[in-house]
Amino acid sequence: MCSYNVPAVEVTALQKSYGAKRVLTGVDLRVAPGTLFALLGPNGAGKTTMVRILATLTEPGGGRATVAGFDVVRERHRVRRAISLTGQYAAVDELQTGAENLRMMARLTGLSRPDARRRAAELLERFDLVDAGDRRAGTYSGGMRRRLDLAASLVGQPSVIFLDEPTTGLDVRSRQAMWDVVSDLVRGGVTVFLTTQYLEEADQLADRIAVLDHGRLVADGTAARLKEQVGGRRLDLTLADPAAYDAAAARLGDRVLLRDPARRTLGVATDGSAAHVRALLDEIDPGRRAVDRFALHAATMDDVFLALTGTPAREKETADV
Incomplete structure (x- = not known):
């Protein structure tokens, strides 16, 4: 976990352009550790670009960004060890069982075979997948696949998790189950940076919400403050x-x-x-x-x-x- 004396995410005058198109135009934001921060915005607002910069997948065009106290450009390898990124679609191997997916991810992070088995068992229990652990992931429902995907992202015990529309396509019951899981992560001290198209999701879960429009922040505060x-x-x-x-x-x-x-x-x-x-x-x-x-x-x-x-x-x- 990152130190509670250091912002989980800090962005100063962040800029990014693709050719003549300015996508981010000097964004400033700060996310406290152990909180859930939601970033909202319409099509083309720059949300995905923001997440890609913070996850070290794209370099900024100007300004500065740190995650878990590490600079996303100069210390990107340290950033990558501190974070996890979960996209809109479950990135699991459908031919492997749930347990095999988690053990594979654990081995890729450097755990020994016994430690990988222990970590996989812990995560299957944490995400209520024990009974399905020996089934191929291709047989899972959409909600189960999303839970397995999130479990896989936690194998390395990241301090900051980027969730890019994690409940897209889920039914109401599965979405509520994911909300419970994400809330538990935050209560456990993990920082969650969420983008979502479901505005009630941000309303229910987020400690703070920022609204991005045309590459700039137009609002930042609690849900109640923004409604006021x-x-x-x-x-x-x-x-x-x-x-x-x-x-x-x-x-x-x-x-x-x-x-x-x-x-x-x-x-x-x-x-x-x-x-x-x-x-x-x-x-x-x-x-x-x-x-x-x-x-x-x-x-x-x-x-x-x-x-x-x-x-x-x-x-x-x-x-x-």
Whole structure:
């Protein structure tokens, strides 16, 4: 484990370009040891590039980054010994059993055969895979494969784990099981750096959340703090007819957090006070004929994402760089 006196991840003025395209434009962030940090952002925001730099797979174009106290350029071999990287898809050998996968990884890290067997047995128990340990990994469900993949990444006992969308494609039950496993890792002192397209995942798990947009950080704080930043509440307005909907959408402009033309509903940030709700209604519907009804909701991470990036939160991130 890295020292608690040293940031698990520290980035200063980090830059990266591919030709004329600037992907990261001077990012600063700091991740405390033993915490879960979530990095969110739309397609092309630079999340994958950030993770690749921190995992020493890509060199930065400027600035500085350290992981577990080691410089990712000058001390990349020490960084690699301190970290683990788990991508979106389980990197397991489907022809081997779960136990064989873990023993193979343990041997690759330099453990003796007896130590490799012991470490594999420990991880099978930790990830609730003992009963499946002698089955070929190709027969595992998606959730089991992800747990095996994460177990394999822990063979070398890293102090910092990078999880790049670890629950993509999993059903709700499997996703919850992964959340439990990741939470246990953090309670055990491991630092987890998470990227995810499921905003409720960041909301549930993360000690801190940063939002990356067009290569720069646009927000950084706890989930509660970020929700307060966009008003803390969302006022959903159902308009009387399509013309009223269009007029209200034009009046609100980029303040709109939610658009549902089929239901003629617009969502806008509010602090939830009667005075602010009344002011919004007077602004949008001075004649008191355009708004059919309204409802007040607590702000969600989707609202934060939309307010800060202006990009649909659920868009699949196949084009991220």
